[in-house]
Amino acid sequence: MTPATHWIVGPGALGRLIAFRLAGHVPVRLVGRRPLPGRQTLVTPEGDTRVQALAMARADALPPEIPAVVHLTTKAHGAEAAHAALAARLPDGVPLVLWQNGFACQPRLSERHRGPVLCATTTEGAHVQADDRVTHAGHGHTYLGTLDGTHADLATALARTLTAAGLPAEAVDDIRVRLWRKLAVNAAINPLVARFAIRNGQLRDRPFRPLVERLIAEVAVILAAEGVTPPGGGGQEGWRQLVWQVVEATASNRASMLQDVLAGRLTEHEAILAPLLAAAERHGLAAPCLADHLTAMRLRAAALAEPPAAC
Numbered sequence: 308m309t310p311a312t313h314w315i316v317g318p319g320a321l322g323r324l325i326a327f328r329l330a331g332h333v334p335v336r337l338v339g340r341r342p343l344p345g346r347q348t349l350v351t352p353e354g355d356t357r358v359q360a361l362a363m364a365r366a367d368a369l370p371p372e373i374p375a376v377v378h379l380t381t382k383a384h385g386a387e388a389a390h391a392a393l394a395a396r397l398p399d400g401v402p403l404v405l406w407q408n409g410f411a412c413q414p415r416l417s418e419r420h421r422g423p424v425l426c427a428t429t430t431e432g433a434h435v436q437a438d439d440r441v442t443h444a445g446h447g448h449t450y451l452g453t454l455d456g457t458h459a460d461l462a463t464a465l466a467r468t469l470t471a472a473g474l475p476a477e478a479v480d481d482i483r484v485r486l487w488r489k490l491a492v493n494a495a496i497n498p499l500v501a502r503f504a505i506r507n508g509q510l511r512d513r514p515f516r517p518l519v520e521r522l523i524a525e526v527a528v529i530l531a532a533e534g535v536t537p538p539g540g541g542g543q544e545g546w547r548q549l550v551w552q553v554v555e556a557t558a559s560n561r562a563s564m565l566q567d568v569l570a571g572r573l574t575e576h577e578a579i580l581a582p583l584l585a586a587a588e589r590h591g592l593a594a595p596c597l598a599d600h601l602t603a604m605r606l607r608a609a610a611l612a613e614p615p616a617a618c
């Protein structure tokens with residue numbers, strides 16, 4: 308019997324990377340709002356070029372098959388709408404894998420979806436070059452698990468499939484902590500580099516360094532109240548080490564949020580900053596720097612949504 312198809316909903320860089328890598332191992336179908344060329348090219352981190360035909364479907368014209376797994380690979384702010392558009396079409400029990408940043412859609416879709424919901428956090432790097440071309444910029448590692456630690460067998464089986472396909476993955480029972488840790492790093496780096504249009508490494512210098520330190524201090528207090536253990540178990544120092552390590556390792560990068568700003572796209576500020584501020588409010592904590600960034604990013608998002616003035 309042929310294994311059932313993995314649907315990958317959201318054919319951006321990560322979605323196409325996953326589809327490409329899985330395609331030699333299990334049947335895959337890329338689902339998106341607009342048609343993309345069926346022949347896709349992947350440039351590997353080693354610089355090789357691979358061409359492959361990938362099955363595609365438009366989200367409003369899905370084939371009458373029942374997927375084995377649905378991978379949701381949209382940006383964080385598109386995940387719930389993408390899920391809503393599919394949900395009525397899926398029988399109960401189809402596993403959903405959420406590949407989003409932040410901690411916004413994960414708890415909500417874990418409640419809403421009528422089947423197991425795995426969350427994934429990955430350090431795989433990919434970017435889109437064209438409608439038919441994606442670059443796998445750097446190898447990474449993926450962790451998978453449900454927020455309540457159930458469905459360990461499913462997480463292990465999927466991790467095995469991903470690993471065999473060249474995307475090393477591991478099933479974990481603490482994905483909630485891992486999602487918050489990635490969010491913490493993103494919250495300390497992304498709003499600053501996006502607002503000031505700087506590369507990550509520039510955060511090491513004045514005037515930005517003290518701004519990063521203030522964000523880390525706010526994040527550390529909020530996450531301590533949330534019961535999220537700091538990396539290395541070391542309180543605020545653990546968060547400092549993690550953030551500065553990532554800044555160092557990605558010094559020449561333009562972070563994802565800056566890339567979104569430069570391309571005139573909506574950023575993932577709601578998925579990254581809003582959950583921290585909601586947690587701060589729950590615990591009666593002040594977080595003025597995080598709040599200032601969220602306000603600024605919301606103003607930008609509102610301006611993007613406004614129709615151009617008639618003249």
Ligand code: PAF
Nearest residue numbers: 496553557560562563564
């Ligand atoms: O969002 C990103 O680009 C990355 O997660 C990070 C770690 C901030 C590095 O640029």
